[in-house]
Amino acid sequence: MSFIAYDPLLGAVKLTDIDPTGPGPSNLVAGTGSSRMNFSMEVLRGYDPALGGGEFVFAQSGGTIAAGTVCQFNESLSAAGVIVDTAVAWAGTANSGDVLGVAMAALTVGQWGWFQVGGHAVVTCQGAPVAGNPVYWQAAGVVSPTLVASKQMEGAKFATAPAITLGSGSTAVVLSATQAVLLLNRPSAQGNIT
Template sequence: MSFIAYDPLLGAVKLTDIDPTGPGPVNLVNGTGSGRMSFSMESLRGYDPALGGGEFVLAQAGGTIAAGTVCQFNQSIVNGNIVDTAAAWAGTANSGDMVGVAVAALTVGQWGWFQVGGHAIVTCQGAPVAGNPVYWQAAGVVSPTAVAGKQLEGAKFATAPAVTLGQGSNAITLSATQAVLLVNRPSAQGAIT
């Protein structure tokens, strides 16, 4: 699916576009940036006819990430600035990691959008059905199978794998390893005391 966002400051943004050099006003001034005035973890809303509305944040890829990968956001300071780097969710038990879903495939250093609200297409294993809870299964892959300390809170499966979304020439059929999650600023399970 192809979310499109409109923001009064950013204008129309195709959320699958990749920014190879990084966001912010410095790149706008020197002409090497994407032309966006966006920053690490900036929030943007978008819409897809089949999936509905969604919320997205901008982050830099810390490695190769496929579209649909569930990613954790790791923080670092670069030249005095906090940078949120996305990596496939590692599934560390009780970590409380903030997570999002990669909208497009990225390689290390590229900037892209990660979905944190709405219906997101994810890579999954097992046989989830709508309403199932979400757990870590492998790096960036989720499943309905319970794993102690590794539940994704603020998310549930909205569909089974391999469903058809949209109609007519705009319809797409998900693969047997893709399903839709309903996410609301999800995070990995935190410590239980």
């Protein structure tokens, strides 16, 4: 889909853009950055005519990620003492409590991009979900309505079945049989139950 965001500091941002070198003023000063003042886990709001409003965060890819992959964010500390949030396909570790988001674009290791954490997001799925179904981990970065103990995606539910048409006319987008829409509200993986 074509989410577009506008921020007073960043200007108009196409949320499928990829930044190969990383965020923030340190790379801007060195002349190697994206020329935008983005920071790790920075929040940005955007809008798509068919999906409505959404909320997005900026993070670095820790592996090859396809658009629509449900990702977990792993934190590390750089040699310069900077916290870096790295996105990888959700591994489905039971009771992990991982913070989750959906990749807006295909990324390779080290690239920076936007991940959706709020609103309606197109995701890769398996099975036959319908609107209102809960969301569970199924495979690396892939979700399903099929219950998997201790691996629920909390703060999310299916908003559509797969293979629907979003929009109309020349701007219509037809999802594949492995794509559906989730409603996200800052999702996380299920944590421990005590």
